[in-house]
Amino acid sequence: MKVREIVDSIIRETGVILDQGRTVDQIIIGDPDTEVTKTVTTFMATVDVILEAVRLGANFIITHEPTWFNGRDEKEWLLNDPVYMKKKQLIEENHLVIWRFHDYMHAVSDDMIYQGFEQDMGWGEYKERSKISQEEKNPLMKARLCYQIPEMKLKDLVMKVKESLEVKCARVIGNQEGICHRVGVLVGGGSLGLGNEKNTMEFMRRENIDTVICGDITEWTLSAYIRDASMLGLNKSMIIIGHERSEESGMKHLVSWLKQLLPEQTVSFIDAKEPFDYL
Template sequence: MTNIQDIIDRLTASLEPIPNSVDTLTFGTPGTEVKGIAVTFMATQQVLEQSVQLGANLVITHEGIFYSHRDGTKPLYADDVVYESKKWYIERMGVAVYRYHDYWHRFQPDGIMEGLIQSLGWQEHVTENLPAATLVTLPPMKLEHVIGDIKKKLGIRFLRAVGDLSLACSRIGLLVGYRGAGENVIPLFSKYNLDLIIYGEGPEWETPEYVRDAVHAGKSNALIVLGHMESEQPGMRLLADRLGKWYPAIPVHYLPVDSVFRLA
């Protein structure tokens, strides 16, 4: 019998303990036998319902389920109907929910980044893995073609970009999730002579505005913003694949979520 604690131990065994980690068993008990596993970027209400339908009693989610990086022990939205109904559903259906965020990012290479690189098919082009970024060198490709390639490979309907669409891009830096702050991104352009940076999410008044000014000054710089989920979801698909290999007797389901935003 494989219980929930066995799964958690396998996911964290190769790394040093992380103080104050957000990776916690939010619902459920460690000794419960695992009948099925659902892996997702975000345990939305829809994902939870799908998990129950599939017979998965353990949901592994990358992001917190209650709309905050740290869900904490006290409800952030006491008496809120959305919060209360979601909590009620999880408890009523007996679903265990494990947040797997910090440890997956600590893998070498970062598990989330590795999933994105694989989905883009850029494994052979990686030149360096930095603590918060990965550098790749591609054959020169116009920015508009890079955008089209990413949309096709990741199944993204739209992207946001800054820069000349005809710019030839070769040296590229990738940052997943919420790593798009200026302090993380801007130094990479000059230090590593990058043409293009691709990240998930970041303050819009920092890196995008830097690239705007750089382009105006005649520099060959560009930026593509994938979206937080869009940059990290491939890493959770990779995790589901690994769990399926580790536990062949347990059904493992990868449950993707759609972009939360729509063009209006």
């Protein structure tokens, strides 16, 4: 199959219709008429991921996040940049095609990135799926991101998150002996509020959440709110694992979805890994 055919099949299967002039889900680089040898999925097409794809004999990379260091993968500002030029050369010399699969994954009725998170955490049965009013304006409330898990101490939940998601280092706010039961999960940039930084605190209050697991964080919003709450004696806590660790699971479990959709294709996962070393 050609890249174009695979992309069309994937989009059709999601059942989602997006404005092609606005979505970031585009062929980022390469010829869409390329015949696909093998396909790999990943959180982000870093140089390490590209080299591993080449080693595996894959020529089609499905990435969730940008290749060109900005949210919309705009590259005009990079044309004379040495990092861009060398990375582009590496991709082109190996005849790779990179397609971004982001907006469609989040737009399906059961967010595909969250599906991966739930599988790795073993939390599918704990997700609350109550109906939300059509008039609801807070996107975090609409997305139903609350899990009612068996009670456990914060320190034990931290260990479970680290083991289940292969997190090297988690930042934590709250009493280590505090009880976690109603957990809000805000993967990736969801913890920034999705357009309004107040949304996160409103989400936590209205859902009566005691613990938030999140990707990115702005240090004067939700983390400050939870820190103050904890210092005031309220049972509130937070586990910050970063954008990549909170979303990579979705790209790992995308492989089985793709194999069902495209059984004749060879598909595998490459872990982009945490972007940091911890000293």
